[in-house]
Amino acid sequence: MKTSAVVADTIGPNPSTIGEEKAAALDTVRRAQAGDVDAFELLYREHSGRIYALCLRLQAGDTSDATELMQDVFIRAWRRLSTFRGDCAFSSWLHRLAVNTMLENARGDRRRIARVLPMEDTSRLEGAARSTSVDLRMDMEDAIATLPKGARQAFVLHDVEGYQHQEIAEQLGVSVGTIKAQLHRARRLLRERLER
Amino acid sequence: MTHEVIRHLLDDYVTGELAEDARPAVAEHIAGCEICRAEVDGLQAVITRAAALPKSIEPPADAWQSIRATIERDKEAVMPDRDRSASVFWRRPSAIAAAIVLAAVLSSAGTALYLGARNDAQQNQNVASSVTNSTATASLAAFTIEENAYLRNVAVLQDMLDQQEASLAPETVAQLKASLRTIDEAILEARNALARDPANKTLIEMLSGSYRQKMDLMRRTAEMTRGS
Numbered sequence: 001m002k003t004s005a006v007v008a009d010t011i012g013p014n015p016s017t018i019g020e021e022k023a024a025a026l027d028t029v030r031r032a033q034a035g036d037v038d039a040f041e042l043l044y045r046e047h048s049g050r051i052y053a054l055c056l057r058l059q060a061g062d063t064s065d066a067t068e069l070m071q072d073v074f075i076r077a078w079r080r081l082s083t084f085r086g087d088c089a090f091s092s093w094l095h096r097l098a099v100n101t102m103l104e105n106a107r108g109d110r111r112r113i114a115r116v117l118p119m120e121d122t123s124r125l126e127g128a129a130r131s132t133s134v135d136l137r138m139d140m141e142d143a144i145a146t147l148p149k150g151a152r153q154a155f156v157l158h159d160v161e162g163y164q165h166q167e168i169a170e171q172l173g174v175s176v177g178t179i180k181a182q183l184h185r186a187r188r189l190l191r192e193r194l195e196r
Numbered sequence: 197m198t199h200e201v202i203r204h205l206l207d208d209y210v211t212g213e214l215a216e217d218a219r220p221a222v223a224e225h226i227a228g229c230e231i232c233r234a235e236v237d238g239l240q241a242v243i244t245r246a247a248a249l250p251k252s253i254e255p256p257a258d259a260w261q262s263i264r265a266t267i268e269r270d271k272e273a274v275m276p277d278r279d280r281s282a283s284v285f286w287r288r289p290s291a292i293a294a295a296i297v298l299a300a301v302l303s304s305a306g307t308a309l310y311l312g313a314r315n316d317a318q319q320n321q322n323v324a325s326s327v328t329n330s331t332a333t334a335s336l337a338a339f340t341i342e343e344n345a346y347l348r349n350v351a352v353l354q355d356m357l358d359q360q361e362a363s364l365a366p367e368t369v370a371q372l373k374a375s376l377r378t379i380d381e382a383i384l385e386a387r388n389a390l391a392r393d394p395a396n397k398t399l400i401e402m403l404s405g406s407y408r409q410k411m412d413l414m415r416r417t418a419e420m421t422r423g424s
Contacts, residue, residue: 035271037264037267037268037271040267041260041264044260044263048255048259048260049251049252049253049254049255050251050252052252052253052254052255052259053250053251053252053253056253063256066255067255067256067259068344070255070259071259071262071263072345074263075263075266075267078263078266078267078270079270140245140246140249141249144246155246159242159243159246159247160246160247160249165213180207180208183207184204184207187207187238187239187242187243190242191238191239191241191242194241194242194245195238
């Protein structure tokens with residue numbers, strides 16, 4: 001997979017410092033909301049790894065598209081900072097913004113793709129992906145990248161990011177049944193590909 | 197429950213999202229069904245591997261610079277500054293419209309007036325290629341991100357309009373193309389000027405306004421066609 005270095009998970013804070021850290025994080029957000037770009041850069045440094053990982057997986061491992069999407073997410077975040085009220089964690093707000101940005105960008109692409117390749121014929125996409133990697137042992141990231149878009153979105157948001165069916169359905173604007181069907185499909189395709 | 201019914205419950209069974217009262221029956225079936233056991237093992241392997249993926253991946257080191265340049269420009273756009281009186285002027289919709297008309301009037305590229313829809317697309321490609329060659333300043337680099345988005349949207353809208361053209365009245369098509377040519381001229385004029393003066397924020401604002409004008413016109417026409 002075409003990715004940059006993986007950022008190691010850091011050890012979590014002691015419970016006694018959690019309150020202080022939350023207050024400091026909120027203070028950083030408030031400073032950014034007041035127009036402090038340096039504070040916003042701190043937020044970027046803290047959250048860009050998670051947002052980029054999400055973008056990279058949603059964009060099928062394309063680093064260029066993922067970088068552009070991530071930049072778009074943070075620019076939108078800056079412009080909409082005033083709408084963040086602190087009702088949820090800033091990371092959750094940013095995450096939701098990332099998914100919405102991806103979906104908005106994808107709507108334009110989907111109309112164009114639909115004219116080139118009928119959406120019901122996704123088996124051709126799968127076949128193409130298969131033929132290019134038939135002799136390769138694919139790792140999980142590569143396998144996810146070959147999934148059809150709907151299945152990939154459902155899988156990344158549910159199994160990698162930990163969203164609930166209902167949350168994903170609301171974000172993607174489809175029914176819970178559709179999300180479950182996409183997950184079912186994604187897991188079976190991944191299983192097939194990883195067992196090859 | 198039959199084997200087929202239970203197979204459709206295996207995903208929720210493995211992830212722990214199956215209703216409690218349904219779990220015993222599914223577990224009992226799995227214990228006696230080799231196919232379902234293999235399915236459960238495979239699902240668990242996939243889900244375990246997914247959960248083990250890194251939650252954070254370091255983005256390219258230079259990604260922040262473009263973001264910062266864009267938001268610095270945003271900041272300037274909302275903060276009063278005596279030196280930016282020209283920029284403030286250009287942000288007014290009426291001034292943008294006037295600029296577009298003025299640019300078209302002053303344009304010496306008369307041949308562009310004869311370009312059709314296909315040439316519109318070519319113009320967009322030309323604009324895109326000129327963007328590639330002119331990222332000399334932070335402002336321009338930041339604008340390039342926005343411009344790429346504009347160009348993608350314009351391409352999509354152009355495709356839609358190409359498809360819908362037959363359903364529009366000829367005079368509407370003619371008027372639309374004439375308006376688009378005027379805006380394209382303004383875009384080209386501003387783009388060429390920006391290539392000579394990449395740090396000129398007024399030109400960036402003007403170019404951005406022209407793109408928005410173009411997208412708005414195309415979008416409204418597409419919506420009008422859908423509604424007819």
